[in-house]
Amino acid sequence: MSISVKNISKAFGTQKALDQVSFTLGKGEIVGFLGPNGAGKSTMMKILTTYYAADTGEAHVNDFDVNTQSKAVRSTIGYLPEHNPLYLEMFVKEYLVFNAEAYGVSKNRIAEVVSLTGLEPEAHKKIGQLSKGYRQRVGLAAALIHDPEVLILDEPTTGLDPNQLMEIRKLIRKIGREKTILLSTHIMKEVEAVCDRVLIINKGVLVADKKLSELREAEEQLIEVEFDYRVEEAFLNQLPHAVHVKNVHGFVYEITFDTAKDMRPAVFDFAHDNQLKTLQLSRKNKNLESLFTELTT
Secondary structure, eight states: OOOOEEEEEEETTTEEEEEEEEEEOOOOOOOEEEEESSHHHHHHHHHHHHSOSEEEEEEEEEEEEEETOOOHHHEEEEOOOOOOOOOOBBBHHHHHHHHHHHOOOOOOHHHHHHHHTTOGGGSSSGGGGSHHHHHHHHHHHHHHHTTEEEEEEEEEETTOOHHHHHHHHHHHHTTTTSSEEEEESSSHHHHHHHSSEEEEEEEOOOOOOEEEHHHHHHHHHEEEEEESSOOOOOHHHHHHEEEEEEEEEEEEEEEEEEESSSOHHHHHHHHHHHHHHEEEEEOOOHHHHHHHHHHHO
């Protein structure tokens, strides 16, 4: 196993951050670590990266013990913390040279990670001149410089605009073809977009471990649609397989269907036939949202 965690607990004073947490991650998995703010996600990641020591329990990364073989663990993982620590006055390539030297990696690797992370257009600039999206790319490039087998990413898309969000998600999926990735987030759409599996933690306790494919196979889905004006909910209930319609706000509606078939085309055609303009249309993982709400509320 790339990551093995067994009965890990950690407290800060009287506050228990983690309570008997156990899970394993295999090679090539992209696993979402989901939970409310303060649930213990960052604490778990800092234990896996040897920044914190657990009070009790065992954890191994690539068969190295995080307590007794911390140097070996750090050499085999790439870590992007929530608050990406960068030297803003350094040039992109200068910063990557600095990281390559720290790991004893050939400078030839720099061109590889610059290409992999799409940094070519900005590689000549100082980090302080970059957008938030490109700064995240620099952080990912630094995490990848020594070609680690495991990547640990803590809130990697926080603060990004929609275009940057899609670019970073695409990049994570690309990297995940060859590496094991543990991705912490409190955004369910993030997990749906890039992950194979989800771990849900609440108040320091691991409350769910599910494959996304299992959740998607359930015969129910949620479609969110926005029209150009308000319509009656009973009107939308005429859609085939519609079992519940909710006006979320303004002209935005959530429609629950009792079928696994993608109903977005049906909603679009229904709107067109009734002279409604569709401003946005998206499919949500109803089961993941329901599971999260049930286990963390």
